[in-house]
Each structure stands twice: as C-alpha cells, then as structure tokens.
Amino acid sequence: MATGHGARSRSGGRPTLEEVAARAGVGRGTVSRVINGSPRVSDATRAAVEAAVAELGYVPNTAARALAANRTDAIALVVPEPETRFFSEPYFSDMLKGVGAELSETEMQLLLIFAGNDRERRRLAQYLAAHRVDGVLLVSVHADDPLPDLLAQLEIPAVISGPRSAAETLTSVDSDNYGGGRSAAEHLLAGGRSRIAHITGRLDVYGAQRRVDGYRDALRDAGHEVDERLIEAGDFTEEGGHRAMTKLLARCPDLDAVFAGSDVMAAGARQVLREEGRRIPDDVALVGYDDSAIARHMDPPLTSVRQPIEEMGRRMIDLLLEEIADRRPAVSRGLERRQVVLATELVTRASS
Amino acid sequence: MATGHGARSRSGGRPTLEEVAARAGVGRGTVSRVINGSPRVSDATRAAVEAAVAELGYVPNTAARALAANRTDAIALVVPEPETRFFSEPYFSDMLKGVGAELSETEMQLLLIFAGNDRERRRLAQYLAAHRVDGVLLVSVHADDPLPDLLAQLEIPAVISGPRSAAETLTSVDSDNYGGGRSAAEHLLAGGRSRIAHITGRLDVYGAQRRVDGYRDALRDAGHEVDERLIEAGDFTEEGGHRAMTKLLARCPDLDAVFAGSDVMAAGARQVLREEGRRIPDDVALVGYDDSAIARHMDPPLTSVRQPIEEMGRRMIDLLLEEIADRRPAVSRGLERRQVVLATELVTRASS
DNA sequence: AGGTACTGTGGGAGCGCTCCCACAAGTGAT
DNA sequence: ATCACTTGTGGGAGCGCTCCCACAGTACCT
CATH class of the missing domain: 3.40.50.2300 (Response regulator)
Structure with a gap:
C-alpha cells in the first residue's frame, strides 16, 4: 500500500535528502551540494535548503554517504600496546589531546584502537582490510612491527609518531x-x-x-x-x-x-x-x-x-588529512616522504 | 570499454558479494546467508562459498551493510569528562579493560568518545542524532546530566555505569x-x-x-x-x-x-x-x-x-548487546528497567 | 494420486547517498 | 542574430549490501 516508495521507511523515521529536497522545492542533487558546501549553488537556493534542513532536523546518513562516496570520515589512532601502558604514560594522553583538538575543527571521527595482543592485532587487520577508516595514526611503534607494512599494502594513508629508523618510509612526526x-x-x-x-x-x-x-x-x-x-x-x-x-x-x-x-x-x-x-x-x-x-x-x-607532544598530535592530524585529501594514483606515493621534526626545550629546575 | 556494470569499480578493487557468488556458482542471497551464519544453507554450498571467500580475500563492506540493514555494528563508550580525568583515574582504565574483553567476543567495534566541554557535547549530539552507533555505554554521569534523556529521546539503547538516582530509568550496572x-x-x-x-x-x-x-x-x-x-x-x-x-x-x-x-x-x-x-x-x-x-x-x-570494575564493564556490554538485540516496538521499553548491582569486597591491610 | 510442509536457493527491490551528465538560462563576443 | 561559454539545477545510475518473496525440490502424510 502506501504512496511512499522508499522514503520514510526503516531508518527510524529520520528525514532523507529526498524529503529535504521536496520541502525546499529543489532537486536531490542541489541539497547534496548545499550539504557538502559546493559553491555552485545560488544564495537563494542555499537559504531555502538550509531552512528545510533546519525544519526537518535533517542529519545525513553516514552509511549511505560512505557507500556512495567510498570514504568513512573516520580515522583511527592505533596503539600497538596493551591498554595499561596507554593509561600509565602521559605521553598518550597529551598526544590524544592534540589530536582531538585538531580534529574537532573537522567532521572527522576519531577511533581509538588498541592492538596489544595477537587477538587484537588480528581484529585490527580485519578492520583495516574492511577499510573502515580513511587513515591511521600510529603511535609508539617498535622497530620490527609489521603494521606499517600492512598499512602500505592496503594503501591506507598513515602517519607514524616516531619513525622506526632513519629510513622510515611512512610520513612521520617526531620531536628532535x-x-x-x-x-x-x-x-x-x-x-x-x-x-x-x-x-x-x-x-x-x-x-x-x-x-x-x-x-x-x-x-x-x-x-x-x-x-x-x-x-x-x-x-x-x-x-x-x-x-x-x-x-x-x-x-x-x-x-x-x-x-x-x-x-x-x-x-x-x-x-x-x-x-x-x-x-x-x-x-x-x-x-x-x-x-x-x-x-x-x-x-x-x-x-x-x-617534547611538544600535543603539537605533535596536531601535526600528525594535519599531515594525515593532507594524505587522505590527495590520495591519487599510487605513482606519486612514497617518493616524497615527509618527516616533520619538532624542537624540544630544556626546562631547568632544582635538580641540576 | 568494460564489461563491468558495477562490480570492480570505485572500491579500490575489493571483491564484492556478487563476485564471491559468481566464483562459488551460487546466488547473492546465498553468499549473504553464509556470511551472516544463517543455518538455512546446505553444507556443500556453505563450503563452496567459504572457499570462494578465502580465495578472493573477501571482506564485507561495512557501509553497504549498515545502509541496507540499518545498523552500524559499533557502540560508543561516552565519557562526559575531560580526557585528563579519564587518564588519571584507574576506574576508567579498568572499565575499559572489561568492556574490551567482553566485546572482543563479538564483531562489534568500540568507539571512545569524550564529551568534556560544550563543543564536544554538541559534536556528540550530532553524532548520536546521525545514529552512528547502535548503542551507548555511559560512565561517570552526574545527577543533572541531560545526556541520558537525549539518548532516550533518540531511542538509542544505552547502559549507564552508575545510576543517577534510585529512580534511574536507564538500564544500569553498579557496585553495591x-x-x-x-x-x-x-x-x-x-x-x-x-x-x-x-x-x-x-x-x-x-x-x-x-x-x-x-x-x-x-x-x-x-x-x-x-x-x-x-x-x-x-x-x-x-x-x-x-x-x-x-x-x-x-x-x-x-x-x-x-x-x-x-x-x-x-x-x-x-x-x-x-x-x-x-x-x-x-x-x-x-x-x-x-x-x-x-x-x-x-x-x-x-x-x-x-569494586569489581572490570566485571562491571563486562556486564554493561552484556546488557547493552541484549538491548540492541531485542530492539522492538517501543511499547515494551522502559517498563522492565534493569539494574544490576555487583558485590564489593573489603580488602584488609595494615592501616586498620 | 493429491495435498501440505519444509528446506534451500535465486534474485528483485530497496537502503540514502554521491557522482556526473544533460540541459535551461543567462552573458558577452562576434 | 549566432555561437561559445558559464552558472545553476534536476535526476539517472550506481555504491554493495540485506530483506524477503517466489519457487524448485524433497519428504511425509492422507
């Protein structure tokens, strides 16, 4: 029965693009353009669409967007350590603070993934293979860790916080x-x-x-x-x-x-x-x-x-977002590897 | 060009359900059934499909699944505190350990979301409105926090770690x-x-x-x-x-x-x-x-x-997964509110 | 022999979005 | 008036899944 041929169905009554379009008296494509901030929309149309979005309380469906656009708008902070170390070392908390601050400027979502034991590592590999994130931030990686290579093989943009060696191939951020x-x-x-x-x-x-x-x-x-x-x-x-x-x-x-x-x-x-x-x-x-x-x-x-750890976190995000943005034919990859090194500062106190 | 009318397109060359089906000589629906562990598949067919999956290195596309099935297979651990407190108190780290352990039995992904300031809270509200998670774990909530009500309004399954009062409406887990x-x-x-x-x-x-x-x-x-x-x-x-x-x-x-x-x-x-x-x-x-x-x-x-904090984390996951599983007509909701209380234990040492 | 039931299977019809082609309308040069 | 652009817009064709209906095949009763 029903007039509806799709809209207003399973998704729990949430409005869809199509409904917003109808309300604003424009086409689906135009609403999409407004939502995504395309400049090719007249001011009047934009205003109408924005009004409709507000009235309906429209929020884009992330899954549909991810499927159509082939991106997830999420990045993972991967910690190849047991949770315990993560919590006991202030390094991580500072890093997370910087990462969070920089990321809050964007629409990107941050996932925290621990990979401290074999089981967790296998899950992570599955996760990455499913391309559930657009990019990866890698902190505290040991010299012999296979994770960076896996990332390279899957062609997932990644930035590492401490290079594994002078010959690190991944984009890296480090303090001096x-x-x-x-x-x-x-x-x-x-x-x-x-x-x-x-x-x-x-x-x-x-x-x-x-x-x-x-x-x-x-x-x-x-x-x-x-x-x-x-x-x-x-x-x-x-x-x-x-x-x-x-x-x-x-x-x-x-x-x-x-x-x-x-x-x-x-x-x-x-x-x-x-x-x-x-x-x-x-x-x-x-x-x-x-x-x-x-x-x-x-x-x-x-x-x-x-060490400017918070700053390091911020820079890592910057670099990662850039890598995600200009994901292009593999040719230009790996050639221009980028390594950022931030200055340290000696804080003098009574012990010396 | 191209015989392809869809498959083998943008998704970075990852195999699709359809390709697995072709390889195994069965239909799309059958492969889906195997992937999702439906019992209505003959052993021979199942074996053939599994072989095809292995050969092709097939990994389901989460976005497509989320769109079609209207679920995300992810839950969020929401911490309405600044990161700092989260890191300084062992309570959270223990809780996370329990949660992680219980969750690793499943296919669910855990997201850690901080909502310590207004800005972060607004982002969280957006996030929840977009239904990007199937359920929410709430820890360390103060008496006057509006978050639980928002969750109820959005009809998102949630479990809280310390009830806000004796009249808590959310499913809760607490120590005695x-x-x-x-x-x-x-x-x-x-x-x-x-x-x-x-x-x-x-x-x-x-x-x-x-x-x-x-x-x-x-x-x-x-x-x-x-x-x-x-x-x-x-x-x-x-x-x-x-x-x-x-x-x-x-x-x-x-x-x-x-x-x-x-x-x-x-x-x-x-x-x-x-x-x-x-x-x-x-x-x-x-x-x-x-x-x-x-x-x-x-x-x-x-x-x-x-307090058995790790155990509390595990129980919270159990309850949340149940709530997600039997999400049914809103009628039966809220009536049978569930509160789990775990025993504490006095550890005697030299100070008394 | 016919009916009824169940099992296993194929595939159409979506899910809600983005991408992109087509096209109307306007602008300015020829 | 004609052509060539540019700007803004609509909507078809997917993205890769799940859901579910239809149906073939088999089994077991009447």
Missing part, C-alpha cells in the same frame, strides 16, 4: 631527540659537570638511540672523550632506572651528573642516589626527559627535556 | 555502594573503634550517597548513635581529603577511625593525620574505597573496599 639529548648534556657541561652518565631508553626505539647520539656528540664537541662505562641501557621503566643507576654507581663512583632518557627512569635513579647518600644537585646533578608531571613533583623538582 | 560503605564501617567497629569519621565523595554522585547510607546504618545497627560532626563532605580529590580531615580533627579530636569515600581522599587524610602525629593504625584506623594502586603502595598499606 638528537637535539634533546644534546641539550641535556650541554646543560650539564655548562654547569661544570664532567663525569656525566646516561641511562638510555629501550634501544629498539629509534628516538632513544638518537638521544644517545646527541649526548655523545655534545660531550665530544666539548672536548671530552666519551666513557662507555658511563652509559647504561634502561627500558623506560622506574625499575629499569633503578637498576641502571645501581650499576653506574658501582662502576663509576666518581660520576657527578646523570642524564636519564625519561623522567620515570630519573625517578628510579633518584631513589638509588638518595639511598647512597648522594645529594641532588650538590653531589650529582640529575636531568630527565619528557617534562612529565613526575618531573614537577619530584623532590627536588627535575630538570627535564620537554 | 551501600554494602561497601557498610562493610567498611562494620570492619572498623569490629576492630574496636567507636569514634568513626567519614569523608564522603561528591554528594551529587549517587554512589557516594549510598556509601554514606551504608556507613550510617552500620553504626546504628551496632547500637551507636550517628554523630553528624563525624561526617564531612569531600570531592574525591586528594586536596578534598586533606581539607576534610583537617576539619574533622579540629572538630572531633577524639576520633579513632576514618572511612574515606575513595583511596585518593584517604591519601589526603593520611597526610594530615601524620602531620598531627597520629599513628596509623595505632591511634587512628584508616579505610579507603576503590582498592586502587594507591592503596597498595600507601604507607602503611591501606585497607580498602574493592
């Missing part, structure tokens, strides 16, 4: 880890320290390596020889910092400064120093990395290298 | 706050304490009120009269706990126990007690709520009421 490491060491040198130890981050993280490089070059350029016994590998955890500091102190009791590759590791190191009766900064100066909340609340407050 | 408050007080009474103070949570949070109720009833049932001067309102923050403890101590110097409405507030209270030279638990016994990481690491370790 080399410069950060360098400035930390230079600051300690300028303070008259000469036996400067370094607790590194996980060395399969490219950024951690770069910090070491910066530290080395700063010492060398100041005319010091780099004493390898003053370098000890950590793993970004507090326990790791604790362990490394213990070893360093045993090996080089004469050290007068420590540059830790993260604030959390600095906290671990501080505990050892205190237990051993070394005063900070009088006996040993301490510098961290990240300028996280820990740094401000530490006793004494910790000098630390600040 | 009354029982938790009661067990904390009973524990202190059993330990021979008689002047038991209580630092409450924000009283516009229903659960916080219920904890007070439990505390009151426990004292009353033990034959004590409730001294209102022993009750002071906090706000779930450490500073709030600090303030409240200061007032309580000034008002009732003879108190011999404190039940704080959260571990974080207990931490604030502990600091005051220590500064005032009260030994824990010798002079004053202390009990918290949440059994968070803080409780275990406090000095002395804090007795606390554990």
